Amino acid sequence: MKISVIGCGYLGAVHAASMAELGHEVVGIDVNPHRIDSLQRSIAPFHEPGFDALLLKNSSRLTFTTDMSASADATVHFVAVGTPQSADGSADMTYVNSAIEGLLPYLSDGDLVVGKSTVPVGTAERLSEQVQPTGAVLMWNPEFLREGFAVEDTLSPDRLVYGVPAGDDGDSATAILDEVYSEIIAKGTPRLVMNFATAELVKVAANSFLATKISFINAMAEIADVTGANVTQLADAIGYDTRIGRRFLNAGIGFGGGCLPKDIRGFVARAEELGVGDALSFLKDVDDINVRRRTRVAEILTEELGNLAGKTIVVWGISFKPDSDDIRDSPALDIAESLARAGATVVSADPEGWKPAQARIEQSGLSDSLTTTADHRVAVAGADALVVATEWKVFQGENADTIGELMSGNLVVDGRNCLDAEFWKAAGFRYRGMGRA
Numbered sequence: 066m067k068i069s070v071i072g073c074g075y076l077g078a079v080h081a082a083s084m085a086e087l088g089h090e091v092v093g094i095d096v097n098p099h100r101i102d103s104l105q106r107s108i109a110p111f112h113e114p115g116f117d118a119l120l121l122k123n124s125s126r127l128t129f130t131t132d133m134s135a136s137a138d139a140t141v142h143f144v145a146v147g148t149p150q151s152a153d154g155s156a157d158m159t160y161v162n163s164a165i166e167g168l169l170p171y172l173s174d175g176d177l178v179v180g181k182s183t184v185p186v187g188t189a190e191r192l193s194e195q196v197q198p199t200g201a202v203l204m205w206n207p208e209f210l211r212e213g214f215a216v217e218d219t220l221s222p223d224r225l226v227y228g229v230p231a232g233d234d235g236d237s238a239t240a241i242l243d244e245v246y247s248e249i250i251a252k253g254t255p256r257l258v259m260n261f262a263t264a265e266l267v268k269v270a271a272n273s274f275l276a277t278k279i280s281f282i283n284a285m286a287e288i289a290d291v292t293g294a295n296v297t298q299l300a301d302a303i304g305y306d307t308r309i310g311r312r313f314l315n316a317g318i319g320f321g322g323g324c325l326p327k328d329i330r331g332f333v334a335r336a337e338e339l340g341v342g343d344a345l346s347f348l349k350d351v352d353d354i355n356v357r358r359r360t361r362v363a364e365i366l367t368e369e370l371g372n373l374a375g376k377t378i379v380v381w382g383i384s385f386k387p388d389s390d391d392i393r394d395s396p397a398l399d400i401a402e403s404l405a406r407a408g409a410t411v412v413s414a415d416p417e418g419w420k421p422a423q424a425r426i427e428q429s430g431l432s433d434s435l436t437t438t439a440d441h442r443v444a445v446a447g448a449d450a451l452v453v454a455t456e457w458k459v460f461q462g463e464n465a466d467t468i469g470e471l472m473s474g475n476l477v478v479d480g481r482n483c484l485d486a487e488f489w490k491a492a493g494f495r496y497r498g499m500g501r502a
């Protein structure tokens with residue numbers, strides 16, 4: 066089948082390569098010429114495990130271009146552009162709207178437009194009306210991929226969700242997308258067909274639930290901090306109840322990235338527009354708890370070191386999560402910037418995130434007090450304190466004795482509760498976790 070994918074960011078680029086892996090002829094289209102140039106040369110423009118290999122393996126069935134007219138040959142068109150957060154918290158629909166407008170002249174009778182972007186409920190209905198005069202049908206097929214596992218999640222998803230129009234159009238859309246995903250469906254992947262509004266809500270509801278789970282355990286960490294309880298043991302104990310489950314109960318400096326924070330804010334904004342803001346008022350608490358986690362590290366450092374001005378602090382982690390170079394709304398980078406603003410000299414180390422962080426640090430005018438490196442060992446030389454802000458495996462497996470010898474001070478703040486506390490204490494460190502004193 067001939068497929069076009071509009072938008073080649075984390076979602077679209079991985080989707081394009083994965084569709085080629087399934088045997089389809091794919092063209093990826095994006096307005097960013099640098100990204101397209103890189104993808105066309107089978108070089109991933111961002112760090113995502115397995116993605117380079119997928120691009121290379123499928124290069125004979127994959128092309129990338131900035132020219133929207135290349136979509137004319139395709140019969141299935143995936144829309145995978147970003148919906149960033151607007152100043153008022155709502156989702157910015159500029160890219161989705163311009164992708165659909167750009168695509169309209171190249172659509173023909175029988176084509177299928179498949180929305181993948183995370184959008185406010187009601188969007189698919191509106192776009193469907195726009196697409197209808199071309200004879201094409203629109204459906205919504207939200208994506209649940211996690212960065213760091215994007216290839217695996219695209220080719221072996223937990224479930225497929227189809228939001229379709231009522232009647233024959235819905236049936237034909239379902240049949241075409243079933244053909245596209247036939248290999249995935251043959252593996253027994255659950256496939257749920259529903260109306261537009263439900264499919265749009267599935268995505269934001271899933272992300273809201275995950276965000277709530279993380280903020281719940283972080284609220285418990287706040288209580289643990291004042292009671293002497295240990296939030297990791299608490300999570301283990303409640304997690305054995307299968308109704309609760311242990312996953313996504315890791316307390317620490319909270320969630321970041323390009324999805325969870327903006328999706329819960331966009332959902333709240335949309336509910337308010339619909340006159341049901343009260344239904345989601347709890348998500349504001351979820352957001353507030355999460356934002357408080359980022360200030361907690363500076364509080365702990367101040368408790369231990371006094372005034373931070375003049376102190377040298379090394380932060381391990383810049384990306385919002387391990388195995389990613391994504392620094393969007395990263396708690397790790399936010400914390401490093403706030404420590405620099407408090408007068409500390411900060412060195413941030415991350416195997417991947419150090420590169421994209423440089424431009425942002427220059428923009429924020431903090432280059433004199435905040436530097437980045439890929440080498441987390443070199444970074445600790447002479448430091449008064451070490452903060453672990455992203456749980457890369459290479460940090461967790463580090464030798465505490467060696468690190469202790471390189472540092473001036475002996476304080477470690479484990480912002481992700483990912484270190485073996487006893488091991489670090491045995492090496493002479495003062496260990497402070499998040500909700501596990």
Ligand code: UDX
Nearest residue numbers: 208209210211212313314315319320321322324385386
């Ligand atoms: C998320 C959803 O998981 C995915 O289904 C959706 O498609 C996009 O948004 P992603 O942004 O890649 O994926 O990251 P995720 O693994 O969900 O982690 C989000 C944030 O939560 C990270 O900053 C992570 O460090 C944090 N987190 C996660 C915790 O603080 N504690 C946990 O227990 C789990």
